[in-house]
Amino acid sequence: MSEPRLLPVVDGAPRVRRDAVRNRTALLEACERLVERCGLDGVTMDAVAAEAGVGKGTVFRRFGSREGLMAAMLDHTETEWQASVISGPPPLGPGAPPWDRLLAFGHSRIEMTLLHADLIRHAGRAGMRSYAAYSFAAMHVRYLLTELGVSGDLPLLATALMAPLEASVLDQQVRVEGIDVERVYHGWVDLARRVVANPPRIGA
Amino acid sequence: MSEPRLLPVVDGAPRVRRDAVRNRTALLEACERLVERCGLDGVTMDAVAAEAGVGKGTVFRRFGSREGLMAAMLDHTETEWQASVISGPPPLGPGAPPWDRLLAFGHSRIEMTLLHADLIRHAGRAGMRSYAAYSFAAMHVRYLLTELGVSGDLPLLATALMAPLEASVLDQQVRVEGIDVERVYHGWVDLARRVVANPPRIGA
Incomplete structure (x- = not known):
């Protein structure tokens, strides 16, 4: 009988975590394939398990419920989008003029959000907008507004540009x-042009 | 033994409906008093029944659940706000210049929405934004933008002005x-000024 382990074994843990991340990604990619083939209604815990070649119990252990799976898909696509903003090709990624990047931001947000509006609905409360995800996008818009020389209350102007893109x-x-x-x-784009073009005046 | 009535008696029905509306309003006003005195956590079905001087069963029959009561409160305050826009005193109501009415719109929406953000949270899905309520506010903003001589895609500009005011x-x-x-x-106000002041150009 081995002693109970209250702390992870130092040498073992990283491999376990790497495997867990890999398994999670494999399940989410299986889920993405199902969405493409059958739409969101085709995504059941059984179907994801079969597509990924694992037992149904594994899918439940990983995501808790179908809602949990939907929420995880939401995070997954958001993370992929963030990667495109940080290091993807221009104009969404770095290297294009800020106005082009702002337009690419708006276009990609609309596309992603609509593509996954169903996902958000299916995820229910578990899929409520993540604050971290919102923060990232808001910071990016603020950065672009700064680059564009917009003055005024940039955090609030960024919110104004992001609010119409809410799911x-x-x-x-x-x-x-x-x-x-x-x-x-x-x-x-018309809204963005009005926000960017017009010099700010303070107060009502 | 009287015959079953499948249709309302013409003379009787209006009184029944009037009473029902009066009772409903009385319960919602009892609820408002509780919110003012104790905050939203003080609003239980028992407390509302006691405050309104009716049985708890009446409150449940009327609203189904605490969530249902919260959703009804949401509708109630929205309806009161609409009445202020349609026929209340200026500048929110008619009679003030459109720019002043737009500012009063924004101010009252922020105030109402924040005051009832808790209500919306407590109402859960039952308190999701009513499309009819949204439509009314959007029509009002479109009307004011027209009065202000703003050209462009007014329904979308109205959405852009309303989106940052979402709960x-x-x-x-x-x-x-x-x-x-x-x-x-x-x-x-800064956003509204940018939207109103800048003449529109079409296309990206």
């Missing part, structure tokens, strides 16, 4: 009101 | 980030 707002425009996505994008 | 966005700014409410308001 709830976009979802309502496109799904409920039937507004064309291109029109939504052009509306956002 | 989730305001709640995050004020509760999570600790931004002062006055600063949020001035930021919104």
Whole structure:
């Protein structure tokens, strides 16, 4: 009988964590393939297990529930998007003029958010906007507004540019009101132009 | 033994409906008094029943659950706000210049939404933004933008002005980030000024 281990074995833990990350990624990629093939309704814990070639118990242990899986997918795609902003090709990534990067930001946010609006709905409360994810995007917009020489209350102007890209707002425009996505994008570009072009005046 | 009534008696029904509306309003006003005295945590079905002087069963029959009560409170305050916009005193109501009405709109929305952010949280899914309530506010903003001579895609510009006033966005700014409410308001005024002042150009 071995002694109970209350602390991870130093040499063993990193491998375990690497394996866990790899397994998690494999499950999320299986999930992505299912979404592409069958839409979100085709994503069941059984189907993900079968697609990834693991037992259903593994999927439940990893994500807790279908909602947990949806929330994990949301994080996964957000993380991939962040990587594109930090080190992907321009104009979303570094190397393009700030105005082009801002437009690429808006376009990619609309695309990603709409693509995953279903995911957000399916994730329920577990898929509520992550503050960390929001912060990253807000910081990026603030940075671009600074680069563009916009003065004023930049955190609030960044919020103003991000708020119309929230899933709830976009979802309502496109799904409920039937507004064309291109029109939504052009509306956002118009907003961005008004925010960037007009010098700020303080106070009401 | 009377025959079952499948249709309401013409003379009787209006009175029944009037009574129902009056009872509902009385319960919601009892709820408002409780919120003022004890905050939202003090609002239980028992407390509302006691405050309104009715049985607990009446409160449950009317609202189904505490979440249902919270959602009803949300509708109630939204309806009162709409009445102020339609026929209340200026500058929120008719009779003031459109720019003053727009500022009063923003200020009252921020105030109401923050005051009831807790309510929205407590209402859970049942308190999700009502599309009808959103539509009313969006129509009002579109109307004011028209009056102000703003050209461009007014429905989308109205959305852009309303999105930063969504409960989730305001709640995050004020509760999570600790931004002062006055600063949020001035930021919104700055946004409105940029939207209104800058003539639109179409396309990216």
